[in-house]
Amino acid sequence: xxxxxxxxxxxxxxxxxxxxxxxxxxxxxxxxxxxxxxxxxxxxxxxxxxxxxxxxxxxxxxxxxxxxxxxxxxxxxxxxxxxxxxxxxxxxxxxxxxxxxxxxxxxxxxxxxxxxxxxxxxxxxxxxxxxxxxxxxxxxxxxxxxxxxxxxxxxxxxxxxxxxxxxxxxxxxxxxxxxxxxxxxxxxxxxxxxxxxxxxxxxxxxxxxxxxxxxxxxxxxxxxxxxxxxxxxxxxxxxxxxxxxxxxxxxxxxxxxxxxxxxxxxxxxxxxxxxxxxxxxxxxxxxxxxxxxxxxxxxxxxxxxxxxxxxxxxxxxxxxxxxxxxxxxxxxxxxxxxxxxxxxxxxxxxxxxxxxxxxxxxxxxxxxxxxxxxxxxxxxxxxxxxxxxxxxxxxxxxxxxxxxxxxxxxxxxxxxxxxxxxxxxxxxxxxxxxxxxxxxxxx
Amino acid sequence: xxxxxxxxxxxxxxxxxxxxxxxxxxxxxxxxxxxxxxxxxxxxxxxxxxxxxxxxxxxxxxxxxxxxxxxxxxxxxxxxxxxxxxxxxxxxxxxxxxxxxxxxxxxxxxxxxxxxxxxxxxxxxxxxxxxxxxxxxxxxxxxxxxxxxxxxxxxxxxxxxxxxxxxxxxxxxxxxxxxxxxxxxxxxxxxxxxxxxxxxxxxxxxxxxxxxxxxxxxxxxxxxxxxxxxxxxxxxxxxxxxxxxxxxxxxxxxxxxxxxxxxxxxxxxxxxxxxxxxxxxxxxxxxxxxxxxxxxxx
Numbered sequence: 001x002x003x004x005x006x007x008x009x010x011x012x013x014x015x016x017x018x019x020x021x022x023x024x025x026x027x028x029x030x031x032x033x034x035x036x037x038x039x040x041x042x043x044x045x046x047x048x049x050x051x052x053x054x055x056x057x058x059x060x061x062x063x064x065x066x067x068x069x070x071x072x073x074x075x076x077x078x079x080x081x082x083x084x085x086x087x088x089x090x091x092x093x094x095x096x097x098x099x100x101x102x103x104x105x106x107x108x109x110x111x112x113x114x115x116x117x118x119x120x121x122x123x124x125x126x127x128x129x130x131x132x133x134x135x136x137x138x139x140x141x142x143x144x145x146x147x148x149x150x151x152x153x154x155x156x157x158x159x160x161x162x163x164x165x166x167x168x169x170x171x172x173x174x175x176x177x178x179x180x181x182x183x184x185x186x187x188x189x190x191x192x193x194x195x196x197x198x199x200x201x202x203x204x205x206x207x208x209x210x211x212x213x214x215x216x217x218x219x220x221x222x223x224x225x226x227x228x229x230x231x232x233x234x235x236x237x238x239x240x241x242x243x244x245x246x247x248x249x250x251x252x253x254x255x256x257x258x259x260x261x262x263x264x265x266x267x268x269x270x271x272x273x274x275x276x277x278x279x280x281x282x283x284x285x286x287x288x289x290x291x292x293x294x295x296x297x298x299x300x301x302x303x304x305x306x307x308x309x310x311x312x313x314x315x316x317x318x319x320x321x322x323x324x325x326x327x328x329x330x331x332x333x334x335x336x337x338x339x340x341x342x343x344x345x346x347x348x349x350x351x352x353x354x355x356x357x358x359x360x361x362x363x364x365x366x367x368x369x370x371x372x373x374x375x376x377x378x379x380x381x382x383x384x385x386x387x388x389x390x391x392x393x394x395x396x397x398x399x400x401x402x403x404x405x406x407x408x409x410x411x412x413x414x415x416x417x418x419x420x421x422x423x424x425x426x427x428x429x430x431x432x433x434x435x436x437x438x439x440x441x442x443x
Numbered sequence: 444x445x446x447x448x449x450x451x452x453x454x455x456x457x458x459x460x461x462x463x464x465x466x467x468x469x470x471x472x473x474x475x476x477x478x479x480x481x482x483x484x485x486x487x488x489x490x491x492x493x494x495x496x497x498x499x500x501x502x503x504x505x506x507x508x509x510x511x512x513x514x515x516x517x518x519x520x521x522x523x524x525x526x527x528x529x530x531x532x533x534x535x536x537x538x539x540x541x542x543x544x545x546x547x548x549x550x551x552x553x554x555x556x557x558x559x560x561x562x563x564x565x566x567x568x569x570x571x572x573x574x575x576x577x578x579x580x581x582x583x584x585x586x587x588x589x590x591x592x593x594x595x596x597x598x599x600x601x602x603x604x605x606x607x608x609x610x611x612x613x614x615x616x617x618x619x620x621x622x623x624x625x626x627x628x629x630x631x632x633x634x635x636x637x638x639x640x641x642x643x644x645x646x647x648x649x650x651x652x653x654x655x656x657x658x659x660x661x662x663x664x665x666x667x668x669x670x671x672x673x674x675x676x677x678x679x680x681x682x683x684x685x686x687x688x689x690x691x692x693x694x695x696x697x698x699x700x701x702x703x704x705x706x707x708x709x710x711x712x713x714x715x716x717x718x719x720x721x722x723x724x725x726x727x728x729x730x731x732x733x734x735x736x737x738x739x740x741x
Contacts, residue, residue: 055667057566200714229710234671236662237460239592240453240706246586247449247707260568263663271575271589271661295572 047115049099049126059259059287060338067339071346081318090358105135116143130154140166146362150345155430158386169348171393174430175422176283177210179395185219193250195225199233207256213434225250258284270297289409300400308340312378323377344376392419448584458699459599465679465691467650473686474643480549483669484556485651493517493656494569494664510574514656522649530644568665575660606688678721684731
């Protein structure tokens, strides 16, 4: 075969890639965490794992990492609004080690050990996958490493074993689904039946279980479908599932889909009129709100796994407005839930260091954060469960509407439910709490 | 009756998607005896290229119908460029090596191409909904169906008829069958086998790229796209018989319709069905349902 032709084709390929790389991209700015030379010797090192590759990178991992770096940079400069306007973590700047969370729990356990034992990081702040958090919690305890989980959802981490060094600064997944059911009861009280489509792993199964159990408790007149769909995660093609849901008598469809799966489901469902026939309840829909633009159908019930992203964009606090405006200026888009959640976890690390001191041990840092209550960017965080290691926050939902005038999606009829209304009291297992009629819920 | 029609249409639609992608895989195996793991990359590159240019052309105010031309152009561009470079740059030097080594090489290529996607397109997903939006929707079997999804059945039929015509009604088909049947004999008869290999690999790559490009308007085109499809394609090819176009068609139909039946009637076993079919075929007919006959060499 002609080598000249081979070379020409190689040039075409390289040229094509170069063309794509040089295309104008939305205003984005690389945030470099700035540290002065004098501080360099005694600076802290915070490892921030997040999905940087794979299907979860775009909707979750990258916004999360952006949020974390933006907040670390502001803390180093002392430019956060009060009461966090003191520079540094306990007065000392921090650098960020960015880490890819992809590759599965086994790889993450090895990476985590490497971070702690060889790279001697001061704190680990991050993680999106429930599977990774579940695998890493006992390792963090074994290594006695101060660790804050930022986004992962499974309630089991603090319900199955007491933790000393591990914290989670956002509510667990039970709140997403109890709040969703409460919203359905309030806004769609005449719902006759409900079905669901969930990714077939722990996240999807737990989400459906919690939503179904709560609906049985608070809206028993609505009948659960016996044909709930559990396609493989990252399947991408949902034609048969959408047909099955369309034929189902249920008038409401609940989904905990996230990332590319969520967006594909919305595209394919909208093209087939699914969301005109049935009410769509998307517990993680907030990540798609800014990305899909006018392709997001009106009338979807949208959650953001707590008071984050599009649900709180207009909250008028100095901290929230700083977060929204700074993020928009840096990255050219409004912050979605994961950006808030990672920023919140970094803020918790600052609170622990400010209280315990920059040279505090892991035990002292854990003592400083245990049971703390603090104002985050968009909400109040109470470390009230799991012996003071698991946060509770309010949780809310709204209904999507495309604002043609401003060319963006908004949410209407937003309703937030107090943390003590949608999460179990301390010492009570989530499933038992829902099955027992949600005793002690303060709504 | 409505449910039956819905299951049939769902099954045909999913079978069509499987067939378009697995046809390329089985053609490459049939002619070149290469189990090409990087076929998933052709699919992903096809999807990315189509989504990227559909988005660009839409931004420039071009009519949405141009999207269909872009889909075809993207598949051909990906197949010709990537297929040619991989076959001429790497695989050509490995034909005398053990087949396992070639599989490993294509696996390595798959990982490299996945990473190049990240460098070229970034981690943000691409949306190319315009062609799907253009075709609107119709009511069939009591539910609404998008015409774009149904058109996949037509595309798969065209691919199948095209392959049949090529193999059975053209001189090229005779040459291909001669190489499939006995490579050495083909060479002795004056067939330029390396040339046949290059064109076959490019053709298979175009089909892989076409699968991704045509699916792009219905999905969020995001990293990791090629991984899922290669697993399903292998299942189809194993069921149908490696190297058989008819086998790929039948394998796709069996898996697609059984999967649709499971989704409607027993969704808990939807994941199980695909691989159960593969396991059963492997137990009772390890060479697949329609494996091409092999010459007995003395």
